[in-house]
Amino acid sequence: xxxxxxxxxxxxxxxxxxxxxxxxxxxxxxxxxxxxxxxxxxxxxxxxxxxxxxxxxxxxxxxxxxxxxxxxxxxxxxxxxxxxxxxxxxxxxxxxxxxxxxxxxxxxxxxxxxxxxxxxxxxxxxxxxxxxxxxxxxxxxxxxxxxxxxxxxxxxxxxxxxxxxxxxxxxxxxxxxxxxxxxxxx
Amino acid sequence: xxxxxxxxxxxxxxxxxxxxxxxxxxxxxxxxxxxxxxxxxxxxxxxxxxxxxxxxxxxxxxxxxxxxxxxxxxxxxxxxxxxxxxxxxxxxxxxxxxx
Numbered sequence: 001x002x003x004x005x006x007x008x009x010x011x012x013x014x015x016x017x018x019x020x021x022x023x024x025x026x027x028x029x030x031x032x033x034x035x036x037x038x039x040x041x042x043x044x045x046x047x048x049x050x051x052x053x054x055x056x057x058x059x060x061x062x063x064x065x066x067x068x069x070x071x072x073x074x075x076x077x078x079x080x081x082x083x084x085x086x087x088x089x090x091x092x093x094x095x096x097x098x099x100x101x102x103x104x105x106x107x108x109x110x111x112x113x114x115x116x117x118x119x120x121x122x123x124x125x126x127x128x129x130x131x132x133x134x135x136x137x138x139x140x141x142x143x144x145x146x147x148x149x150x151x152x153x154x155x156x157x158x159x160x161x162x163x164x165x166x167x168x169x170x171x172x173x174x175x176x177x178x179x180x181x182x183x184x185x186x
Numbered sequence: 187x188x189x190x191x192x193x194x195x196x197x198x199x200x201x202x203x204x205x206x207x208x209x210x211x212x213x214x215x216x217x218x219x220x221x222x223x224x225x226x227x228x229x230x231x232x233x234x235x236x237x238x239x240x241x242x243x244x245x246x247x248x249x250x251x252x253x254x255x256x257x258x259x260x261x262x263x264x265x266x267x268x269x270x271x272x273x274x275x276x277x278x279x280x281x282x283x284x285x
Contacts, residue, residue: 056195056250071250072194128187128200143203143248 006172010110010165016176018183020118023175026160030084031105032077034067034091040098047094048077048087057138059152068139068152076141076150076162081106109150110168112175115158118182123151123159125178145174188263190244193270194252203248209233210241210255211275236260241275244268 002017006025016023034052036044045052051060053069060067065079065087079087084106091102114122120131126145131153134140139152147170150162163171188201214229215221221229234240240260245253257266257278267276 071252074251128202133197141249141251148248 006169010168015112015172016179018116018179019186020182021114021116021122021179023122023172023179024113025172026111026113028081028106029111030077030079030081030087031109031162032079032084032087033103033105034075034077034100035073036098036100037073040100043094043098044091044100047090047098050077057134057140059137059139068150070141070150076105108164109162110165112161112163112168112172113159114161114175115155117157118179118186119157119159121182122175122178123161126174127151144171147171188265190256190265191268192246192249192252193254193268194250195246199246199249203246205245205247207243207245207253210243239266239278243271 002014004013004015006015010025012025012027014022014024034044041052048065048067050062050065050067052067052075053060056069056071058069064083065077067075067077069075077087084104088102088104091100116122123131123144127142129140129142134151134153136153136156139150141148141150143149144151144161144163147163147167149171152160152162154160161171189198190201190204191198192204212229212233215225237260240258242256242258243253244256245251253271254268255271255273255275256268257276258264259266266278269276
């Protein structure tokens with residue numbers, strides 16, 4: 001059982017590890033909120049070189065860029081940190097042809113990676129939603145112990161969770177406690 | 187825990203993802219300055235308080251973020267149906283009405 005405090009500067013690395021699950025703070029990524037009407041979607045997908053999924057909860061992936069549909073007119077985009085300026089410039093150039101709202105959220109959130117045989121049990125400690133409803137390769141915006149989070153399911157027992165930076169210490173300590181408790185039950 | 191069907195996400199989800207937002211179908215006057223004090227009072231404060239089927243607004247605040255409407259029975263607390271904002275209030279048959 002390893003348990004480390006979340007460092008004040010949010011240095012990426014291992015936060016908690018037990019026989020049940022492992023919690024890691026991953027390196028920063030570029031993050032955007034994209035909102036547009038259906039008529040603009042095809043143009044923006046071409047500009048971003050990334051399909052924008054049509055179904056809420058579905059994801060698309062192209063090279064290092066990823067898009068997850070959060071709502072009827074809303075997507076969250078992630079990309080490499082150095083890619084942020086390029087995405088903003090490309091979308092701004094297409095604004096007249098495809099009106100939209102693109103807001104950079106890179107610094108608002110940090111991402112925890114949660115994996116291991118007990119990953120689903122660990123998330124269920126504070127997640128009211130049925131995890132079976134989120135297929136592998138999908139994602140959802142949902143709530144974790146009162147905080148709005150974006151949950152990405154990469155594999156059956158491997159998740160990423162985007163948490164607002166100000167709530168991250170609370171969420172990290174909850175996850176670390178859960179790791180320890182679930183290992184005791186195994 | 188109530189389970190609520192979001193008409194935008196098309197999923198039935200726990201109530202913790204949702205926020206209640208008052209009575210549905212309360213329409214603001216098209217020309218506000220033409221309203222009398224009594225009409226403003228009714229618009230702002232007077233609500234139905236039915237015993238039976240009630241139309242409510244809800245927001246999927248920890249999800250797609252959309253407002254939608256729900257028909258709910260105020261005695262049993264059951265959600266009878268949910269529908270997208272802007273759609274007319276659905277007509278229920280008698281079996282649903284007595285739920």
